[in-house]
Amino acid sequence: MKKRILSFIFALVFIFALVPAVTATVPVMADIDFENNQLNGFFGRGSARVTVTTEQARSGSRSMLVAGRTAGWNGPEIRVESFVEPNVVYEITAWVRLKTPDTARLTLSTQIGSSSPVWRNINSQNVVNNSWTQLIGTYVFTEADVATGHIALFIESANSTAEFYVDDFSFKRAASMILTSNSRGIFEGFEYEFWSQNGNDGGTMTLTGGGNFTCSWVNTFNILFRTGKRLGSVQPYTAYGDIIIEYEATFNITAGNASYLTVYGWTQSPLVEFYIVESRGSYNPGSAGRLVASRTIDGGVYDIYVATRTNMPSIEGTRTFQQYFSVRRDMRTSGTISVHEHFKAWEESGLDMSGNLFEVMLCVEGFRTSGNAEITHYALTIGDEVFGTPHRVPVEREPVEPYSRGDVNGDGAIDSADALEILKYEIGLPNVIEGNEQAMAAADVNGDGVIDSSDALEILKYEIGLPSVFD
Numbered sequence: 001m002k003k004r005i006l007s008f009i010f011a012l013v014f015i016f017a018l019v020p021a022v023t024a025t026v027p028v029m030a031d032i033d034f035e036n037n038q039l040n041g042f043f044g045r046g047s048a049r050v051t052v053t054t055e056q057a058r059s060g061s062r063s064m065l066v067a068g069r070t071a072g073w074n075g076p077e078i079r080v081e082s083f084v085e086p087n088v089v090y091e092i093t094a095w096v097r098l099k100t101p102d103t104a105r106l107t108l109s110t111q112i113g114s115s116s117p118v119w120r121n122i123n124s125q126n127v128v129n130n131s132w133t134q135l136i137g138t139y140v141f142t143e144a145d146v147a148t149g150h151i152a153l154f155i156e157s158a159n160s161t162a163e164f165y166v167d168d169f170s171f172k173r174a175a176s177m178i179l180t181s182n183s184r185g186i187f188e189g190f191e192y193e194f195w196s197q198n199g200n201d202g203g204t205m206t207l208t209g210g211g212n213f214t215c216s217w218v219n220t221f222n223i224l225f226r227t228g229k230r231l232g233s234v235q236p237y238t239a240y241g242d243i244i245i246e247y248e249a250t251f252n253i254t255a256g257n258a259s260y261l262t263v264y265g266w267t268q269s270p271l272v273e274f275y276i277v278e279s280r281g282s283y284n285p286g287s288a289g290r291l292v293a294s295r296t297i298d299g300g301v302y303d304i305y306v307a308t309r310t311n312m313p314s315i316e317g318t319r320t321f322q323q324y325f326s327v328r329r330d331m332r333t334s335g336t337i338s339v340h341e342h343f344k345a346w347e348e349s350g351l352d353m354s355g356n357l358f359e360v361m362l363c364v365e366g367f368r369t370s371g372n373a374e375i376t377h378y379a380l381t382i383g384d385e386v387f388g389t390p391h392r393v394p395v396e397r398e399p400v401e402p403y404s405r406g407d408v409n410g411d412g413a414i415d416s417a418d419a420l421e422i423l424k425y426e427i428g429l430p431n432v433i434e435g436n437e438q439a440m441a442a443a444d445v446n447g448d449g450v451i452d453s454s455d456a457l458e459i460l461k462y463e464i465g466l467p468s469v470f471d
Contacts, residue, residue, distance in 0.1 A: 029083040032169040034062040045154050046074035056165045058095045058132045063167035077154040080171055084151055086143040087186040089174040092122055093136045098129035099163040106157045108135040113148035138174050177207040190227045197222040210388050211378035217366045226264055228361030233268040237357045241383035243339040246390050247362055248377035251333050256369030257281035263337055264363035267355030271321040276342050279331040286325035293349040297341045302326040304349050324351055403438035406445050406459050415463050419456035426452050
């Protein structure tokens, strides 16, 4: 019975995975304004004494006074590890005001780890004693940082005896992250990269979470804005199963004609740069190469090209490599892209896709142009992993003969209602299978002679178009 219950729970987990995900998050730290007359987790670092005072306040009637410092590193400290999720951008804010002297420089910093601590500065400002100054900055804590079990924020000053007030402290997820020069990292679970061939070439990228972003560029030579997943060049695309992107975007070219809204990435061994171009200016990026085939994928016709780049920038430095293009004839800015089907089409056209997959990204590229774009919805599925929130809708299916394989309730459809009957049967709840030979035969979906949650899972996968035994 215990095993059946576990199987039932496993299947329920799968069912919930088919609807838009609610991300499990760590607790959110409340803003601290000291109006409750409590320190709210702050304590003195070194010899520093911290107390709640009514002498000064930026808002309300109270703040925290920091006094008794005898060394630069002394000051107020607060532990935040229980509020930190790795690879998320956090915005940290504290308002400060000197008591003595008239002016000094204060620094907002973090300590990571305790036995072998690492200290990093977040923001530093000149502060005076007759007005409030904001210390504000962003920081991304890595998985290794979180694993130390010790993350603290503190304020220090090179003036070892400076006394100061602190008010309106906050530690929260950043709503966005702005990039204006070459940078890569992780934001809200998606890898991102801002890449300009000239380093900083008139472009701005704002990450807004979930792989979404806005970008603009003015008279750039060559610039790419992209988010997605880096897979590390450990295995070819065939090892990952289906790779699907669902997206909605706006895409505008204001000057020039060589810009693209595209799926973008690389393979290694051999080194290949690839594009699946959904929308573009009047310039066709495949036209510099050779047309090798045309294929209908996801309801549109794509022309497939191959080109050779000689001594050009790549993920391996300056190299000579091939480029593969699928260029959509009927351009669009929203839809579903079956990336793996393009890879298959390239192979069928004689192009080498045996290399290990380095990345799959949704990308906006500008080449000697100006423009702007916004990705407003983005979901990336790689095999069984889903990043972002897909618009999960059942795939329309033709009616089936009642009680054919999977139609457990005999209503002529194979759907989650049939899966539920199997799960109820497995754990002994009232169901339509018990005593019904037709239903029992239909319920053994995978043909292994046992009716259990594995049969229900096949039905659920079939319903939303994932690979299943029905294919």
